Structures are given as C-alpha cells and as structure tokens.
Amino acid sequence: MSISVFDLFKVGIGPSSSHTVGPMFAAKRFLFNCIEHFPLTQIASLKTELFGSLALTGTGHGTNNAILLGLEGEEPASVDPELIPARLEGIRNSKKLNLLNEHIVPFDEKKSLVFFHDDLLPHHSNGMRFSVFDADGIKLRGEDFYSIGGGFVLNAEEIQNTTEIDGPQVPFPFHTGEELLELCAKTGMTCRELMWINEQTWRSESDIWEGLLEIWGVMQECTQRGMSSTETHLPGGLNVRRRAPGLYKELKRNQEPSPAELIDWLSLFAMAVNEENAAGGRIVTAPTNGGGGVIPAVMHYCQRFRKDFNEDKIITFLLTSAAIGILFKEGASISAAEVGCQGEIGVACSMAAAGLAAVMDCTPRQITNAAEIGMEHNLGLTCDPVGGLVQIPCIERNTMGAIKALNAARLARRGDGNHIISLDKVIATMYKTGKEMSHLYKETSLGGLAVNVPEC
Numbered sequence: 001m002s003i004s005v006f007d008l009f010k011v012g013i014g015p016s017s018s019h020t021v022g023p024m025f026a027a028k029r030f031l032f033n034c035i036e037h038f039p040l041t042q043i044a045s046l047k048t049e050l051f052g053s054l055a056l057t058g059t060g061h062g063t064n065n066a067i068l069l070g071l072e073g074e075e076p077a078s079v080d081p082e083l084i085p086a087r088l089e090g091i092r093n094s095k096k097l098n099l100l101n102e103h104i105v106p107f108d109e110k111k112s113l114v115f116f117h118d119d120l121l122p123h124h125s126n127g128m129r130f131s132v133f134d135a136d137g138i139k140l141r142g143e144d145f146y147s148i149g150g151g152f153v154l155n156a157e158e159i160q161n162t163t164e165i166d167g168p169q170v171p172f173p174f175h176t177g178e179e180l181l182e183l184c185a186k187t188g189m190t191c192r193e194l195m196w197i198n199e200q201t202w203r204s205e206s207d208i209w210e211g212l213l214e215i216w217g218v219m220q221e222c223t224q225r226g227m228s229s230t231e232t233h234l235p236g237g238l239n240v241r242r243r244a245p246g247l248y249k250e251l252k253r254n255q256e257p258s259p260a261e262l263i264d265w266l267s268l269f270a271m272a273v274n275e276e277n278a279a280g281g282r283i284v285t286a287p288t289n290g291g292g293g294v295i296p297a298v299m300h301y302c303q304r305f306r307k308d309f310n311e312d313k314i315i316t317f318l319l320t321s322a323a324i325g326i327l328f329k330e331g332a333s334i335s336a337a338e339v340g341c342q343g344e345i346g347v348a349c350s351m352a353a354a355g356l357a358a359v360m361d362c363t364p365r366q367i368t369n370a371a372e373i374g375m376e377h378n379l380g381l382t383c384d385p386v387g388g389l390v391q392i393p394c395i396e397r398n399t400m401g402a403i404k405a406l407n408a409a410r411l412a413r414r415g416d417g418n419h420i421i422s423l424d425k426v427i428a429t430m431y432k433t434g435k436e437m438s439h440l441y442k443e444t445s446l447g448g449l450a451v452n453v454p455e456c
C-alpha cells in the first residue's frame, strides 16, 4: 500500500478519527456512489446502521452527528465546527435531511440511525451499513463501510483486497523498519530525504512543502485555541474541566522555566490539543484524533525550547514521523477498535520520538531506535474511555505519550542506534498483543476505567 504523509496527517474535527472523521467521509462517499447509479431525487428515505465499537462508543464519539453531516455533504476538513451545533439542531427539529445539500428527505433519527451494540459486520469492529429506499420502500442501494482508524475508510470489497487499492508505486518503497534502514544505507539518504522523494509521486515539491506547513499551521491554531479557551468545561456530561487555559496562564508567568516546568509545557501543549478535540474542534489526525495531541505537543516543545526549530526542521519532523506511521499502518494497525490505545497513543508516541530524533540530527538507526522505544513502553495499552467520551483517560494520556516520546528520542540519541529489540519486532508484538486483547479494552467502553468510575 502506498501511503502519503498527507494520509496520516489530515485536517479533521474532533473527537475521533475512526468514529467521527471516518464515518463522515463514508456517509458522503455512499451518496456519491448512489448518484453514479440513479439521481438523488429517487431517494425517499434512508437508513444507517452502526455496528461494534462504532455503536458502543458512537454517541460519545459523535458518530451519529458525523453521519448526519456527511449525508448533507460535509467533510471533516471543511465543515465549520462553530456552526455544527445549530446545524444538527436544525436537522433534529425539522426531522429532515438535505442529502448532499441537494435533495431533502424526511429523517426520523430513531428509525434511520440504528446502533447494533452486540453485532459486528464481518471485517472490522468499526462497521457501518448505509441503505437508501425509493417512495415505495424498495431498496435502491446498500453498501457497507469500515472505518479502520486515522480517518481511513474502506468499503467491503476494499477491506478484503487492500493490495488492489495500492495506488501509485513510490520510488523508494519500504514496508518494514529493516527495509527503511537498508534504503537509507544504500542511498546515503535520511528518512526525511527518502520520504521527500516518495511524496513527489503525488505532489510537486512546493505543494509538499506548503502542505506540510499548512498541517503545522492547523496544529498551532488548535493548540492556541485550547490554551486560550474561555470555556470552563468539556461537553458530554462528565463535567471534565478544561485545564490547559489555567496551566498556560500559570506557566507563561515564568520566563525562565525550570527543567521540571519544561515537562509542564509539554503536557500543556498535549492537553490543549486534546481538550479541543474533545470539544469537537478542528484538529489534525496525527495519526488519529484520540492520540492527536502527542505529535503537536512535541513539535510545540521544539518550537519553544529549541532555537533551531525552523521550517526545514518542521518538514523533517513531519516526514520522519510519517515514515514510522507508515510502518505501523502497514504492519499493524492505528485503530483502537483493533489494537487498543497502543494504536493511538502508542503509535503517536513512536512517531513523535522518531520526528524529534530526526530534528536532533540522529542517524536513521537512532531514529528507528527512538521509534522502537516509543512503542515498547506502550505495549498492552488498553482503550477504555469513560462514558464513551474521548476525555478520560485520553487527554492526560496524550501528555504521557508526549513525555515518553521526548525520553525515547533522548535515550536513542545517547546510544549508537544498536538495540536488541528491533522496530519491526515491536510493531509485530504490538499487533499480536492487540489481536489477543479482549474486546472489552478495544474502544467499547465495556471494561477498565469505563466501568470502574462511579456515576456522577
């Protein structure tokens, strides 16, 4: 599979890449597939069925809302988060949906959006089934989609034949850490340089440069909004306080932070992003939303505390971390419904460690060592969001991911790149651990903290 840096870093909205971003894409894509076969005006009613993890945590993760917006033709990168509440209220009050903003149909949410908590579609825990009917109730079309993590969506055929949706071949293909290292050794190039050439399969050099800076710009806006929010609590009913604004005020008073306060800054950046995510704000999937605070936090840390963090280093960070993200996407999974939080915070930590190591001018071997350490100490990490919301443990967990990434990069830089456990071994171990993990800990909110917190 050829994966671009822009597949891993996408502009979206909170709170979840697999449960919000993916379903919104799927809903819109389904209707676009319909209009290849019949006009939208033939549709008199529709039904969406959600299965597995999408059903179990879909309400807390905003899946229902994302589906409605997708059916109305919205996309995660362009929908205005500020306007979403009024838009949803309008749909629910009027009981009407404006399909692709072209054709209005009646919409009874109870009958038209159904959650199957105990059932799964065959290929993944995040399954969706869309159906549309004509005025006589005859089904015009039905299609299943799977949200496989990080906002990636596949239909039933694609998920069974991923090799057939390979896309263009890149000049320097790599599928394992070992292959990546071999390519670096053979060409004398860094991970960033290989990625830079591979990316030109899809875009011009100027588009890659500008696109990556744009991604960084969205990360910065998100972090800034999170640090300066005037809202005191997050939505969803858990009464979780927004802590980033208060911490920001406190930290910025001290112009010369102590070493311990450097860690506080790192935590602040991660919290700011994930509080914005929990509030349904604009965010970059990095490579998911739930773990989307780790990479921006480490990058903001570099910006604040490293004098050399210029545009070139930003590009180095994003391309190198994406090289590691590709290895996890191809060799394991970035879906919490498949492998638990290892696939979100764990992967983000590993990617951030590699990005930071590259910024610190580490060798390719030290970079893969940093990535390996970043995942090794997230192995077995479960996903058990309280109330099905991406808040507890998710927000603090991003701070932990960022701190581990910093430590992983520093440990790797102190070594010579040789390490007993290879990156490939840790990726394989993460995947196997995820497969063997009980479904109670894979984004279902049926185990762990999710069932051990007293109701408020």
Ligand code: SF4
Pocket: 290, 291, 336, 340, 341, 342, 344, 345, 382, 383, 384, 385, 389, 390, 391, 392, 393, 394, 397, 443
């Ligand atoms: S526990 Fe981890 S994987 Fe689960 S929703 Fe939270 S951040 Fe995502």
